[in-house]
Amino acid sequence: MKRAMRQVSLFVLASVLLVGCGIMGGKEDAATMNMQEAAENADKMLDATINAIEPEVEWAHGDTTSGSCDLTRRRVVTTVISDQRRGNFLGLVERFWKKNGYEITSVKEGKTHPAIFATSPQGFGIVLAIRGEGQAHFEVNTPCVKRSEVAAPTSKPNGPAYEGVEIPRPNVHSDFWSADTPLSSTPPSSS
Numbered sequence: 001m002k003r004a005m006r007q008v009s010l011f012v013l014a015s016v017l018l019v020g021c022g023i024m025g026g027k028e029d030a031a032t033m034n035m036q037e038a039a040e041n042a043d044k045m046l047d048a049t050i051n052a053i054e055p056e057v058e059w060a061h062g063d064t065t066s067g068s069c070d071l072t073r074r075r076v077v078t079t080v081i082s083d084q085r086r087g088n089f090l091g092l093v094e095r096f097w098k099k100n101g102y103e104i105t106s107v108k109e110g111k112t113h114p115a116i117f118a119t120s121p122q123g124f125g126i127v128l129a130i131r132g133e134g135q136a137h138f139e140v141n142t143p144c145v146k147r148s149e150v151a152a153p154t155s156k157p158n159g160p161a162y163e164g165v166e167i168p169r170p171n172v173h174s175d176f177w178s179a180d181t182p183l184s185s186t187p188p189s190s191s
Helices: 002-020 035-051 083-099
Strands: 059-061 071-077 103-108 115-119 125-130 136-141
Touching (some): 035 071, 083 103, 083 125
Antiparallel strands (some): 059 071, 071 136
């Protein structure tokens, strides 16, 4: 399990470095942003992605980290996503990203720790990774932008905020996402 986490962490780090250095194709509008504006754009990407998930999942803000000219915003899902519904969850998010012009740059297959990596038209990297105990983690990595102060996200979690404490492993039941039976038809649309 530690090896799988290390592999995902290394891949996420590589994505951050590639996005931060502009190798993933940052667009002109990203080049004129400062870190606060980039953080707000990252928050909009995360809001739109999470709002596209139906039925909704409960989430909380993860840590924001920054480098010399880039930053990463995170969201952690606290809804239990069963092994049987994990593929539907990943597929719904991937379809939403494609529909919104994101380029899927990599897909990490695997039963326990799959992940999807994409790049927005503005050159922001976005990741959905399933980690320990099947917990879904979203991250947006900004391209290199002008250095500035960065405020905390303004979006309100739809459950406890867990400010100043560790976010728990998935502990919120969903009749749909937590179900142990496979779907016999396609999942809800992400329109």
